[in-house]
Amino acid sequence: MKAAFILLLSLAVLAGAADQKPQAAGEVKKLGSVTWNLDTQKLVWTVQKGTMVDGKFVAGSEERYEISPDHAVMASADEQRGLEEEEAAELQHLLDVLSLYCAQSVVWWDHGQQESRPAPEVKPDKTAPKAPEKTPPARVGRASGHDAALVALAAFQGARYR
Numbered sequence: 393m394k395a396a397f398i399l400l401l402s403l404a405v406l407a408g409a410a411d412q413k414p415q416a417a418g419e420v421k422k423l424g425s426v427t428w429n430l431d432t433q434k435l436v437w438t439v440q441k442g443t444m445v446d447g448k449f450v451a452g453s454e455e456r457y458e459i460s461p462d463h464a465v466m467a468s469a470d471e472q473r474g475l476e477e478e479e480a481a482e483l484q485h486l487l488d489v490l491s492l493y494c495a496q497s498v499v500w501w502d503h504g505q506q507e508s509r510p511a512p513e514v515k516p517d518k519t520a521p522k523a524p525e526k527t528p529p530a531r532v533g534r535a536s537g538h539d540a541a542l543v544a545l546a547a548f549q550g551a552r553y554r
Contacts (some may be wrong), residue, residue: 405472424454428487435459435487480518 424438436458440451457468464480466473475483500506 420444420449422449422451424451428490430491433460433462435461435483461487 414490420442422442424440426437428435435457439455440449440459441453442449442451444450455467455468459466461475461480461481461484464475464477466475481546517547
């Protein structure tokens with residue numbers, strides 16, 4: 393189920409990057425936050441622009457983006473752009489899966505289905521950074537293998553609650 397959350401974050405980053413303007417030299421963009429508002433049915437995220445100083449990101453400004461799958465529209469600042477109906481439907485499905493995951497996690501938590509344990513202690517990593525593993529590119533919104541089973545299960549369960 394982590395895959396649904398990772399897919400959501402990837403979608404937000406890719407949607408923001410789809411119409412990227414050329415960046416100034418040294419300018420870096422970083423995803424700041426992602427919020428799915430069930431009441432308004434809007435996915436909202438922020439992208440921070442900044443620079444790297446001594447290996448750390450220093451934000452200089454922030455842009456806000458939002459997508460309304462119900463209306464198939466993405467907006468930023470004073471500009472709106474339409475989405476393809478299929479893309480809006482796939483996003484809505486993904487957000488339904490994420491919402492179901494959150495709801496099921498609360499049920500799991502409330503029933504105490506796992507032994508309570510302290511949060512792991514975070515220690516600075518003193519090893520050399522490893523090169524990222526090469527993985528084949530994936531199309532956002534398309535699940536495969538284990539993820540497809542989770543998506544199908546969530547879709548089935550989500551249909552029962554509508």
